Amino acid sequence: MKILVINAGSSSLKYQLIEMETEAVIAKGLCERIGLGGKIIHKTDKGSAQYDADFPTHQQAFEELVKALSTGGPAVISSMSEIAAVGHRVVQGSDRFSASALIDEDMLNTLESLNDLAPLHNPANIMAIRACMNVFSKDVPQVAVFDTAFHQTIPEKAYIYPIPYELYEKHRIRRYGFHGSSHRYVSTRVAELIGKPLFQLKVIACHLGNGSSIAAVDRGKSIDTTMGLTPLEGIAMGTRCGSIDPSIVTFLMEKESLDIKGVNDLMNKQSGYLGISGLTNDLRDLHEAAAKGNKRAELALEILKYQLLKYIGSFAAAMGGVDVVVFTGGIGENSHKIRLGACAGLEFMGIELDEEVNKDVFSREVEISKPGSRVKVWVVPTNEELVIARDTKEIAGL
Numbered sequence: 001m002k003i004l005v006i007n008a009g010s011s012s013l014k015y016q017l018i019e020m021e022t023e024a025v026i027a028k029g030l031c032e033r034i035g036l037g038g039k040i041i042h043k044t045d046k047g048s049a050q051y052d053a054d055f056p057t058h059q060q061a062f063e064e065l066v067k068a069l070s071t072g073g074p075a076v077i078s079s080m081s082e083i084a085a086v087g088h089r090v091v092q093g094s095d096r097f098s099a100s101a102l103i104d105e106d107m108l109n110t111l112e113s114l115n116d117l118a119p120l121h122n123p124a125n126i127m128a129i130r131a132c133m134n135v136f137s138k139d140v141p142q143v144a145v146f147d148t149a150f151h152q153t154i155p156e157k158a159y160i161y162p163i164p165y166e167l168y169e170k171h172r173i174r175r176y177g178f179h180g181s182s183h184r185y186v187s188t189r190v191a192e193l194i195g196k197p198l199f200q201l202k203v204i205a206c207h208l209g210n211g212s213s214i215a216a217v218d219r220g221k222s223i224d225t226t227m228g229l230t231p232l233e234g235i236a237m238g239t240r241c242g243s244i245d246p247s248i249v250t251f252l253m254e255k256e257s258l259d260i261k262g263v264n265d266l267m268n269k270q271s272g273y274l275g276i277s278g279l280t281n282d283l284r285d286l287h288e289a290a291a292k293g294n295k296r297a298e299l300a301l302e303i304l305k306y307q308l309l310k311y312i313g314s315f316a317a318a319m320g321g322v323d324v325v326v327f328t329g330g331i332g333e334n335s336h337k338i339r340l341g342a343c344a345g346l347e348f349m350g351i352e353l354d355e356e357v358n359k360d361v362f363s364r365e366v367e368i369s370k371p372g373s374r375v376k377v378w379v380v381p382t383n384e385e386l387v388i389a390r391d392t393k394e395i396a397g398l
């Protein structure tokens, strides 16, 4: 049985077709420049193809992607009827959805009512779901898997912001947290790798990519996370500032004559490693510049490592201890220097990294702590698509 997993943005559609018996990815790709022309990058075991296409809308992109899956030499299905269900990544499910769910018109209306909470993401997710429903037969179940759902177990004391409570009631302003599928996947997987039940472990999951968040997963439940109402809060990221003194916002609006859009752009697109270094949002380039003596690139790296160390310490305090720290995401899976910096100095907490092992780990499942380390440290490549596919299978009753 095959499940199609969709991660849609306002002008792009990432997809994977997964064979559920083996959980193998049999095709994956990207439709981009939707509404601006169109380009498709499509990969299967038989090879990869990249060509220009014409997608004025998401619906046409879906039609093209079904064609790519089912026609020509690299076809992996003979017709779209082989796709048993479709799973969609939805960024914001707020406190309305604490688990993945079957999509129907009621759900889409509810999601539309949440657009103010995720204006950059949810409208695109909804548009893509509607387009997909137009392309597939009504018999094909469509399931939404929310980035926020895993964090719905966070207690009130960690999700309420200290602003007038009525504003929480009126606007639902609270911590939601994101990257839920990734935190769920790596915490579950690391428990399997260690050979202990997840409900006996206190895990700190560090998802470090272009967007980064850390989660405290106490016996399988998220009890705190660094991202908040939006994916802007928490540690410094590629172009996002993360947590800063809130009064910087009004200060900058006044001193730099910025309006709401201007200050939002500054915090989301011009800050983080890019803002500190003045060079790049890409960690590989930062490492390279720092190695050549660029002081601001080095500072960006120091800030990232220091913030990670602080959050690991504070989440261990929040859980009353920690058994496992797990690194994932492009940076967490590949940068041994950041992993080392995040753990160096935490020996007092029982975290002892094996520097020799750590140096050689790129995107594979490996324990990187010393054999006697009280707290285990692991690298586990994330697999959000597999979480979406598994949930879709279960919810669709397949």
Ligand code: ADP
Pocket: 208, 209, 210, 211, 238, 281, 282, 283, 284, 285, 329, 330, 331, 334, 335
């Ligand atoms: P996204 O959040 O967009 O999914 P990724 O998880 O792919 O992003 O992470 C992208 C980040 O990972 C970039 O900053 C990139 O420089 C970094 N990265 C990827 N490979 C390496 C590597 N080998 N060493 C250091 N950083 C890496």
